[in-house]
Amino acid sequence: PTKIGVLTSGGDSPGMNAAIRAVVRTGLHYGLEVFGIHRGYAGMVEDDIEPMNSRSVANIIQRGGTILKTARCKEFMTPEGRKIAYDNLRKHGIDGLVIIGGDGSFRGAQIFSNEYDIPCIGIPGTIDKDMAGTDFTIGFDTAVNTAVRAIDKIRDTADAHDRLFIVEVMGRDAGYIALHSGIATGAEHILIPETKTNVEEIIAGLTEKEKRRKLVNLIVVAEGDDTGGGDEVGKMVKERLPNADVRVCILGHIQRGGSPTCLDRLIASRMGYHAVECLMEGKHNVMVGIVNNRMHYLPLDNAVKAKERFNKEWLRIVKILAS
């Protein structure tokens, strides 16, 4: 390619800026012209496309969010919308794309490049970490560290009042944030979508701990757990343990924002660099991933959400360490 476009699409995640910076600067290094496409595929459809230079990405590596902004775009789901998007790319002479986003964005990219001969390279940006073909996704490390810091604070106040706290973290389909942050904060129970939650077992555990006068209890719940999330778990526990002082805290969108951690900046820089390398080598329609510390190129067709990749041993560790 001679001119490439970069965009962020779907849900945002901290570290996307570091990836944009890497794509722009690696592209410029190879003498490519690099265009920033604003608001994901919406910018392609609406011709919200601007040339970028090295200074366009100055001072952003440490910033959360995405300077290109992100959006969901209905028009791109239709052949007519994608035709308009293609015509706009043609107008600018763009002949390669780097898409930073999640599995939905990659599906869109795959369909688009089957229709039009534009190579698309995906970079996994999602706080949920549940992508096939990579050990890391941009934003997970920051999100989970944000959750840990918040839960540590909740634990302080739970301890002061002998309260049972139920904390809901993000993860509609995946329990990674809940599992990692729960283990790191010493939660008694961690409820994740990948496993069936046994409420009776949790109530029995809490009752037994009450007898032993273990007063501070922390339950971390992924929003997509089959119980229905933090509020539902709170209701169930209050019903069954009327004497317990139960509070529910839903962490929400703080998990998506904030300055990316060192790890997220590193993987974003590495993936951004390799995405451009892929285009230079003539690769078509792959997602760049990192597996066992090596670059891994997964056909976009297979870049879907991955379930249950976490190590079941962790759940056993949770049980033993929370006793």
Ligand code: ADP
């Ligand atoms: P994420 O990339 O975070 O999974 P979405 O699933 O919302 O987010 O997808 C982001 C955008 O990708 C959608 O708004 C749409 O423009 C495009 N997209 C998703 N699925 C398709 C599809 N099947 N066909 C065309 N475009 C799609």
